[in-house]
Amino acid sequence: MALLIHILACAFGLGSWVAVNGLWVELPLIVNTLPEGWDLPSYLTVIIQLANVGPLLVTLMHKLCPGRLKENVVIYTILSIGILACILLVFFWHKTTIVAGGTYSTAFFILTFFLSLVDCTSSVTFLPFMMHLPANYITTFYIGEGLSGLVPGIIALAQGVGIAKCVNSSQTVANNTGEDVWFLQTEYLSPNFSTEVFFVFLTVMMCISLAAFVALNRLPRTAEPSTENLVPDTGASVSSGLDNPGVEAEGEAVKGQSEGAAQSRPLLDGPEHSLYQMIFIYLMVVWINAATNGLLPSVQTYSCMPYGNLAFHLSAALASVANPMACTIATFFQNRSLVFLGLLTTLGTGFGSYNMAMAAMSPCPLLQGTVIGEVVIVLSWLLFTGTLSYVKVMVGVILRDRSHSALVWCGAVTQMGSLVGSLTMFPLVNVYRLFKPGDFCNTYCP
Template sequence: MALLIHMLACAFGLGSWVAVNGLWVELPLIVNTLPEGWELPSYLTVIIQLANLGPLLVTLMHKLCPGRLKEHVVIYTILSIGILSCILLAFFWDKTTILAGAPHSTAFFIITFFLSLVDCTSSVTFLPFMMQLPAVYITTYFIGEGLSGFIPGIVALAQGVGIAKCVNTSQTVGNHTDGNKWSIHTEYLPPNFSTEVFFFFLAAMMCISLAAFIALNRLPRTYELSTENLVPDSVASVSPGLDNPGAEMDGEDMKCHREAAAERKPLQAGPKHSVYQMTFIYFLVVWVNGATNGLLPSVQTYSCMPYGNLAYHLSAALASVANPIACTIAMFFQNRSLVFLGMLTALGTGFASYNMAMAAMSPCPLLQGTAAGEAIIVLSWLFFTGTLSYVKVMVGVILRDRSHSALVWCGAAAQIGSLVGSVTMFPLVNVYRLFTSGDFCNTKCPL
């Protein structure tokens, strides 16, 4: 029975962020079809921020009407919405409507909002439900939550998106004596399976999560423990959690809400920090979440696509894999030194600066058209995500051990950073158009 509960807890965690993570890793294929093109990620960051309405409403209900809102009812609802949204996305993701004289991906944006609403709300409902079980199963749940980002990334790599070639085409000009006009265009090879199949796969993962939840909800209550035996500090303090780019009550804000939800009794007094140290800690929260959830995801297409669709695909997929790996490392290697975290943040900011610089130089970034350039941009995104993900977890651990109010302010600071980052980049990308797209095959860059 214990093994069965572990399997169910892991499967239940799959539904936490699988939809949003799946969208991000599938973007390299979607941007070539939808009319927004390279601007699509900047739209997604704003939509996911708006979806934080879900956890906000749940939190208000718990505060204003304690005991009235049942987690299992909310979970049934959001998982059902998630399954339906994934199915609808498979059928309507590429449908467009004319707004203000131009085609827009209205259906894609609306469905994405509901998917984001599901995933954001899961951060404040899944863990409170899991607290009905012994603490050992909480760790298994977090493994499943990490897999919600890992599995879509692996499947997207197996999909084989991103293989392109430059093709010469000729077109007859005038009569036959005038000769032919030659042009070069980018031709993307078909993936191993379509985007529709990928979205059905996401729906299947959501179904697995719902089935696991139904089974867990019907377990004999003899497996439940009293409140004081749930989630010891040693477990809750290292719970990693997955946060996705783009996203959201993702990142440390999601982690902090989970940690706060796990607290059924006052935390013990944590280590003392000076005012300057606390200011620095909250600055890290704001900056790291602003960079990972707003600033950089908005320009990922501009930094990677000039190197080819394959580089973009690898950077998106491997970054989703780097996140849970970094969180797992944080479980076994915890360094709470503010000096170390500051240095690690500076290193991650360096990778972020390189990514932003390449986006600003689009369509002619450094080493464009070379294997070295492609490798560097992919590794830069990989280490950017990994280093700052580690910082997110460790800062959350520090604040969690300090006090419950510190966790509340952690969530607020994380949300402020994510919101400021996405709101800042949206007009720069979509209104002022400071970033320029280009065709990998036709763009002529100076040597």
């Protein structure tokens, strides 16, 4: 039964960010179809962060009507919305409309908003729901969350999105001589299957997550003997930790005393952290999510495309492998030292700084036009994602062992960091045009 719960927890985590992760790995194909082109990632980061209205509404409901909004109801609702949005993407992702004299992918943006609404709200509902399971299942949930990026990445690799080659082309000069001018032109190879089929895969993954959640709610109370009330019938409220953390801590202590010796340790029996340490932990959460969800994704096209479409394709697809890999490492090697996590955050920030620097140097970054340059940029994106993903997991484990409210606030701070990162980059990319695109086949870099 424990193995079954691990599988269900993993499948449940699969739906946490699968939709948004799927859009990112499909970008190498989408940016060449939709009118926004290379600026599309910066639009997406802002739209994704605007979807934080979901967590905001959940928080307001808990404050204005405490105890009325149940985790189960919210999770059922957002997963259903995610499935519907994925289905609509299959048919309308490429539709455009004229707005203020320009052509925009309004259908894609609207559906992306609803998918982001699902994923952002999951940050403040999925983790608190996992509090009803024993602590060892939280890492399994994170593995499932990591797979929400890995599985779309594998599908994108099989699809072969965005692969291109340079071919000779000619154009007649508009003069009396009628001579032809030869130049290189980027020619994109046809993918192995269409974007519509890819979105069908995302729909299936969302359905798997919903089915896993239904199964977790229907597990009998005797299914996991190490805890009482595995999933309470009444459905716990997200606000329980926010509204009265003291009562929650006391309840956990009483529960711990009433259980057997093997199960007697309450949540707060782990290492205590001072106020300054907690501030440091939450600052790490803010920075990591600002970097991974806002700052760097906005300029991924500018940092990778100058090295060629293959580099962009591999960095988008393979970087998603680093997330579940980091979660798996965290399962067997857990280091909760704040010094270690701080150093790892600094290391990941270094890789992110390199990626940002290459984006700023576009269309002529370091080692442009060389195999070494392509390998370095792909590895930099992998290590950037992997190191910071490990820190995310360990911070989640630390806060899970502290209290329910600590996890809820972790989700809120996560979204705050992501919002700050995306709002910082949008004007730099779309208003001030600090990042310059370049055609890999025609850009000359001395």
